[in-house]
Amino acid sequence: MIGIVVALKSEASALLNELSQLKEFKIADKPAFSGRLCDKDVILIISGIGKVSAGLSTQMLIDKYSPDFILNFGTCGGINNSVEVLKYYAIDKCCQFDFDLTKLEDVPLGYIQEYDTVFFSTRTKGLDFLPKSVLATADKFTSEKSDIDTVNQIGASLCDMEGGAIAQVCTSNSVPAVLIKGISDVTGSGTHQDQFLKNLKAVGEGFPEIIKKVIIAISDSL
Numbered sequence: 001m002i003g004i005v006v007a008l009k010s011e012a013s014a015l016l017n018e019l020s021q022l023k024e025f026k027i028a029d030k031p032a033f034s035g036r037l038c039d040k041d042v043i044l045i046i047s048g049i050g051k052v053s054a055g056l057s058t059q060m061l062i063d064k065y066s067p068d069f070i071l072n073f074g075t076c077g078g079i080n081n082s083v084e085v086l087k088y089y090a091i092d093k094c095c096q097f098d099f100d101l102t103k104l105e106d107v108p109l110g111y112i113q114e115y116d117t118v119f120f121s122t123r124t125k126g127l128d129f130l131p132k133s134v135l136a137t138a139d140k141f142t143s144e145k146s147d148i149d150t151v152n153q154i155g156a157s158l159c160d161m162e163g164g165a166i167a168q169v170c171t172s173n174s175v176p177a178v179l180i181k182g183i184s185d186v187t188g189s190g191t192h193q194d195q196f197l198k199n200l201k202a203v204g205e206g207f208p209e210i211i212k213k214v215i216i217a218i219s220d221s222l
Helices: 009-016 051-065 145-154 163-173 192-221
Strands: 002-006 020-027 030-037 040-046 069-078 088-096 132-137 158-160 177-186
Touching: 002 009, 002 051, 009 030, 009 040, 009 069, 009 192, 020 051, 040 051, 040 192, 051 069, 051 163, 069 163, 069 192, 088 163, 088 192, 132 145, 132 163, 132 177, 158 177, 163 177, 177 192
Parallel strands: 002 040, 002 069, 069 177, 088 132, 132 158
Antiparallel strands: 020 030, 030 040, 069 158, 088 177
16 A cells, blocks of 8 residues: 655646546545555545645554555755756655754754654665655745755755655654655746746646656565
8 A cells, every 4th residue: 555645636636647446535624536556556645735734644644544655746846956847856855944943952953853853764765767856845935045045055955845744754653755856946947936837737747657667666675
């Protein structure tokens, strides 16, 4: 069983068209879909945007279905010229850059005490066909210069609003997390918001081919 968490149905719709035995239902009032893909049972939940929604959806999948791994895919923003628009990346670690205890303790930005870390590791074994990158997550659309500077200083090149929370929940449950991100916009290469809206559909349509290869590769590596 594979659990899939996607923030927006527009990001997931192309992949849903690839599922056989497709059924739609609700999990805690969130749209969810079951079916078969690459000879595997999958449950896909549309979490909604943001860390709380993503974390809640991930925990519900783990509690109800005990998946072999959690797969999160979706669009994200690029922060520097080390990544390219309309290209797909496997995330090898991620953090939450809006988690800030620096004014209370002598710790780095993003540090979470009970995990003793800033970054959560994710699974990329077998994903040699995809370039790797580092993801920073926050509950905001990252376009302000101060936020961009912060993400660069942390050492991340991508930003989203879900991945760091999903990886944290998976770490707590000892379930592998696999994060695949498609770049909808890169800072400095056009108006950030306009570029995101323009490329959202194109990135979503390219996911099925990538995600099927990821599922096969990860399943073989477990």
